[in-house]
Amino acid sequence: MTAEGNTGRRPAAALVACGLSLVLALVAVVLWSLAATSSSVAYAETRDTALQQGTNAVIAFNTLDHKNVEAGLKRWEQYSTGPLHDEIQKSHKDYATKIQQAKSTTTAKVLDSGLTELDPQAGKAKMIAVVQVTVTIDGQKPSTKQDRYQAELTREGDTWKLSNLGTVPVG
Structure with a gap:
């Protein structure tokens, strides 16, 4: 395979990594929000x-x-x-x-x-x-x-x- 044959996979992998990072960030925000309002904090x-x-x-x-x-x-x-x-x-x-x-x-x-x-x-x-x-x-x-x-x-x-x-x- 040539180097030119792998170029289509790089943008797809980058999009998957970016999407996964976004999902993880949202989960972290939700968990932080729940912890900040939980009864254990009170x-x-x-x-x-x-x-x-x-x-x-x-x-x-x-x-x-x-x-x-x-x-x-x-x-x-x-x-x-x-x-x-x-x-x-x-x-x-x-x-x-x-x-x-x-x-x-x-x-x-x-x-x-x-x-x-x-x-x-x-x-x-x-x-x-x-x-x-x-x-x-x-x-x-x-x-x-x-x-x-x-x-x-x-x-x-x-x-x-x-x-x-x-x-x-x-x-």
């Missing part, structure tokens, strides 16, 4: 929001300044709901007195956190967090400690709030 967004807002709440509950106790306790109320919120309101004066008497300032940083449960329909989640807290008592050098927390979150509208918070024993 679940992931809910999970990320709950974790971020829960993390912020844990930080708020571990950050207080004895010179501005009222602002700290208002943050506690803002980041809480349910029984935890009720307890804060009920014990507000006792908490304020104890914090002022301790003359301490605490600053928290979450080192790691994660959701252990999430029920978007019920608006409930559970999380764990490792928190580094720097404690400064007037006249003393700051000290740092690490605590592990387990928290329950409840969604109010679009906001996830702490409904329970407790330390997890080490060991």
Whole structure:
């Protein structure tokens, strides 16, 4: 066969390759579109929001300044709901007195956190967090400690709030 005999096959092969590429591109667009609108994306967004807002709440509950106790306790109320919120309101004066008497300032940083449960329909989640807290008592050098927390979150509208918070024993 001569080289001239193969020239008819080259345009046909190029057309088939082009058509196949077009079909593959369309399939990729359809699959991407389905993935972008799937319930797994909504679940992931809910999970990320709950974790971020829960993390912020844990930080708020571990950050207080004895010179501005009222602002700290208002943050506690803002980041809480349910029984935890009720307890804060009920014990507000006792908490304020104890914090002022301790003359301490605490600053928290979450080192790691994660959701252990999430029920978007019920608006409930559970999380764990490792928190580094720097404690400064007037006249003393700051000290740092690490605590592990387990928290329950409840969604109010679009906001996830702490409904329970407790330390997890080490060991």
